[in-house]
Amino acid sequence: xxxxxxxxxxxxxxxxxxxxxxxxxxxxxxxxxxxxxxxxxxxxxxxxxxxxxxxxxxxxxxxxxxxxxxxxxxxxxxxxxxxxxxxxxx
Amino acid sequence: xxxxxxxxxxxxxxxxxxxxxxxxxxxxxxxxxxxxxxxxxxxxxxxxxxxxxxxxxxxxxxxxxxxxxxxxxxxxxxxxxxxxxxxxxxxxxxxxxxxxxxxxxxxxxxxxxxxxxxxxxxxxxxxxxx
Numbered sequence: 001x002x003x004x005x006x007x008x009x010x011x012x013x014x015x016x017x018x019x020x021x022x023x024x025x026x027x028x029x030x031x032x033x034x035x036x037x038x039x040x041x042x043x044x045x046x047x048x049x050x051x052x053x054x055x056x057x058x059x060x061x062x063x064x065x066x067x068x069x070x071x072x073x074x075x076x077x078x079x080x081x082x083x084x085x086x087x088x089x090x
Numbered sequence: 091x092x093x094x095x096x097x098x099x100x101x102x103x104x105x106x107x108x109x110x111x112x113x114x115x116x117x118x119x120x121x122x123x124x125x126x127x128x129x130x131x132x133x134x135x136x137x138x139x140x141x142x143x144x145x146x147x148x149x150x151x152x153x154x155x156x157x158x159x160x161x162x163x164x165x166x167x168x169x170x171x172x173x174x175x176x177x178x179x180x181x182x183x184x185x186x187x188x189x190x191x192x193x194x195x196x197x198x199x200x201x202x203x204x205x206x207x208x209x210x211x212x213x214x215x216x217x218x219x220x
Binding site: 015 | 092095096099100102103104106107109110111113114119122123126130131133134137138140141144145147150153154156157160161164165167168171172174175176178179181182
């Protein structure tokens with residue numbers, strides 16, 4: 001079993017099941033912070049998927065996408081946290 | 091080399107899976123936050139490190155170190171802000187929670203921590219904020 005097979009048959013299915021679990025929490029989550037936690041985890045999982053895919057396909061351009069995604073996920077989570085606080089103060 | 095890459099990827103995928111299971115199964119926002127923040131940091135760092143070892147190139151390794159440093163710096167900050175926002179918006183704690191040190195001590199309107207044992211008199215009115 002070479003490396004691309006290992007990635008495609010073991011790593012990526014594991015990460016896909018993980019993203020599915022996070023998505024279930026995103027749909028079910030009783031409160032807004034629950035959903036934001038799930039969304040944040042989905043973003044981090046997407047970074048992991050991009051890194052694995054870069055290894056499997058030998059394309060380094062996916063890592064540049066990962067840089068951008070890290071920035072956007074952080075900004076999104078912080079913006080949601082501010083929004084939740086603001087909403088509470090009103 | 092390939093063995094190291096495979097091992098790092100397996101570790102990373104395992105920890106990300108654990109983070110997802112934690113987010114799905116934990117009973118409380120704060121426990122979910124705790125599980126997600128720590129395990130996903132380690133998982134993503136491990137997967138990116140596997141990419142750095144695999145490509146074995148200085149430019150790519152620099153990029154990956156930058157991503158890992160950014161993740162390690164920002165995920166705890168985001169988790170802290172989210173936990174604080176959740177606590178202040180009165181999200182219910184798990185019914186088995188044993189202690190909650192902030193209960194009744196935090197003035198949510200003025201964002202002021204009321205008398206917390208070790209505060210001295212000369213600290214004035216507006217003790218700890220934010």
